[in-house]
Amino acid sequence: MAEDCIFCKIAAGELPSEIVQEDEDTLAFMDINPWTRGHALVIPRNHSRNLYEVGENDLRNTSNAAQRLALRLRERLGCDGVNLLNACEPAAWQSVFHFHLHVIPRYDDDPLQLPVRPRQAEPDELAEVAAEIRGG
Ligand SMILES: [Zn+2]
Numbered sequence: 472m473a474e475d476c477i478f479c480k481i482a483a484g485e486l487p488s489e490i491v492q493e494d495e496d497t498l499a500f501m502d503i504n505p506w507t508r509g510h511a512l513v514i515p516r517n518h519s520r521n522l523y524e525v526g527e528n529d530l531r532n533t534s535n536a537a538q539r540l541a542l543r544l545r546e547r548l549g550c551d552g553v554n555l556l557n558a559c560e561p562a563a564w565q566s567v568f569h570f571h572l573h574v575i576p577r578y579d580d581d582p583l584q585l586p587v588r589p590r591q592a593e594p595d596e597l598a599e600v601a602a603e604i605r606g607g
Contacts, residue, residue: 513572
């Protein structure tokens with residue numbers, strides 16, 4: 472447990488939350504700023520900062536728990552789809568520094584919109600960045 476980490480405190484029962492699913496390794500609870508009805512967060516009980524640092528077992532267990540929750544949301548809330556979202560570092564909108572996955576139920580008539588306008592890339596541009604990622 473990390474000092475001053477609100478998700479560690481939730482996992483320890485020191486802060487209140489609306490828990491919707493839990494097991495030995497993970498916990499899922501309602502996001503206090505939901506994007507849609509039923510928006511929940513899934514965390515490993517072990518503290519890690521984010522995707523860069525989470526351990527393999529915690530990542531696997533949290534991902535599996537997110538799938539179980541998505542199925543539960545479909546069954547219980549009748550959502551039409553689900554977004555699974557992770558934010559790693561402030562540049563990617565991370566604001567709580569304990570690894571977590573957002574499980575966001577989606578409804579055909581919900582107001583969410585894509586935050587970007589995808590544009591077609593040029594083949595040269597893709598080849599250049601792919602080479603940079605591959606290295607060598
Ligand atoms: Zn923590």
